[in-house]
Amino acid sequence: MNRQARQPTENQRYFTVWRWHFYAGMFVAPFLIVLACTALGMLFMSNTAGRDHDRLTIVVPESTVPAPISTQAKSALTALPDSTLVKYIAPRDTDTVALFQVKSVDQDTMVAVNPYTAAVVDSTPTNDNLYYTFDSIHSDLLLGKVGDYLLETAASLTILMILxxxxxxWQKRKSLKSMLIPDDHINRQTKRSLFRTIHATLGSWISVLLLFFCISGMAWAGVWGERVVQAWSQFPAGKWGVAPMPVSIDHSQHHAGMNESAPAPHVHGSTSADMPTHGSVLNAGKAKEVPWVLELTPMPVSGTTMGEHGIAPNIPIMIDMVDQYAREIGLEGRYQLNLPQGSTGVWTVSQDSMSYDMSSPTADRTVHIDRYSGNVLADIRFDDYNAFGKFMAAGAAIHMGTLGWWSVLANVLFCLSVIAICVSGYVMWWQRRPRGINESRGLNPPARGQRLSVWWPFAIVLLAVAVIFPTAIIAIVVIGLLDFVLISRVGFLQKLLK
Structure with a gap:
């Protein structure tokens, strides 16, 4: 037999690709349905009650002058005995509540306060509502590292499924127009052909967006995100002076927090690797509240000679003054103010679309202020992000539907389309199952019982997906062994799976 005769035919190539598409789809469809349903839940909660119930409304009094932030904070602290203030979130609108995160030894609570009367409106455990339940399922299926790995693998195989x-x-249609627009004779086709047309046409329409969602979603994952991409895409810490800083200064006359003074510590030389990161300091539990590109970047520290052009040195640095300064530098509406934690902690004021502060990711801004000198240690904006950081900021806004009501509607339609594609795929599989009495009732993959030749160009695609997305390696190897080794050689597996 000559070499040309050994080459797989076009029909064999089609069945080989279809078989891998089938295996990938059978694995990822349940995960995609769960992700789509939980995404719909998060969209609903974030646009009704708000992620932290920040959309609770209050009656605006005739005198529309809010109470001082410090007064509101003291009221919030009464909701949890022996607690300290961690964060202040400014009201979204003039008729919505202000939020305060307060923390005791064994409890972390988010308190909603009427900004005009300083009365407590609501109090709930931090990250413990229906939004965060959906978010936890969406992030790791409530299985921790195992769930994170499963979802990352599913996203990797979804990319293979799309390709x-x-x-x-394309092999069926041979033109982009035919791939996107169903034929007029669709009504005359069989039920399975109808479902196939819906499945493939709808898939063609949303495939690019699904590909984008997979890549942007995996950038949060534990392997491809934190260890492969985020590790080299983090913000350059040294740019804002969080590298070794051996010089300290004394600003003990300045106040830190709400109403207490704290002497400036002596900051010894240290490396950025020794310092806590933005994610570890500012994220509340598993919730992602820090722009992706900053998560692994070390935090600046208070008590050094770094920084400039901040709060005037003759003004006590208290929460009301920091809020005033945040407004003076241009933060409008809802923004977040994190109080200094520990003797070297900093004031952090931030505003970003990922935290539902505003709609445009290009307006992201994170400002760190020395708690003793009042100097601005960092003023990080969207333009300062690297290329992938900008992609992730924009990607998170699209992914979460924070760009306005049109993006919420687009995300709802996208999620419903994903569910429809998965369901139609299972319907096609069920309709294709053999009907005879003696026929197998197993998995019934495409080209059942046929021996398919290896198509090397497709094998290279599999290898590329496995190399780029490491969690796909095990799944691809398992599928390959299952299909090309075990099924073809083990009798009971042939009956079970074919």
Whole structure:
């Protein structure tokens, strides 16, 4: 037999790709349905009650002058005995509550306060409402590291499913127009052909967006995100003076926090690797509240000669003054103010779309202020992000539907489309199952019982997906062994799976 005769035919290539598309789809469809449903839940909660119930409304009095932030904070602290203030979130609108995160030894609480009367409106455990339940399922299926790995693997195989789906539909249609627009004779086709047309056409329409969602979503994941991409995409810490800083200054006359003074510590030489990161300091539990590109970047520290052009040195640095300064530098509406934690902690004022502060990711801003000198240690904006950081800031806004009501509607339609594609795929599989009495009732993959030749160009695609997305390696190897080794050689597996 000559070499040309050994080459797989076009029909064999089609069945090989279809078989991998089938295996990938059977694995990822349940995960995609869960992700789509939980995303719909988060969209609903964030646009009704708010992620932290920040959309609770209050009656605006005739005198529309809010109470001082310090007065509101003292009221919030009464909701949890022996607590300290961690964060202040400014009201979204003139008729919505202010939020205060207060923390005791064994409890972390988010308190909603009427900004005009300083009365407590509501009090709930931090990150413990229906939004965060959906978010936890969406992030790791409530399984921790195992769930994170499963979802990352599912996202990796979804990319493989998209690529194989493009190939299969192109082979049937041979033109982009035919891939995107169903034929007029669709009504005359069989039920399975109808579902296939819906499945493939709808998939063609949303495939690019699904590909984008997979990549942007995996950038948060534990392997491809934190260890591969985020590790080299973090913000350059040294740019804002968080590298070794051996010189200290004494600003003990300045106040830190709400109403207490604290002497400036002596900051010895240290490396950025010794310092806490933005994510560890500012994220509340598993909630992602820090722009992606900053999560692994070390925090600046108070008590050094770094920084400039901040709060005037002759003014006590208290929460009301920091709020005033935040407004003076241009933060409008809802923004977040994190209080200094520990002797070297800093004041952090921030505003970003990922935290639902505003709609535009290009307006992201994070400002760190020395708690003793009042100097601005860092003023990080969207333009300061690297290329992938900008992609992630924009990607998070699209992913979360924070760009306005049009993006909420687009995300709802996208999630419903994903569910429809997954369900139609299972319907096609069920309709294709053998009907005879003696036929197998197993998995029934495409080209059942056929021996398919290895198509090396497709094998290279599999290798590329495995190399780029490491969690896909095990899944691809398992599928390959299952299909090409075990099923073809083990009798009971042939009956079970075919």
């Amino acid at each position: 194989t789906g493009w190939y299969l539909w």
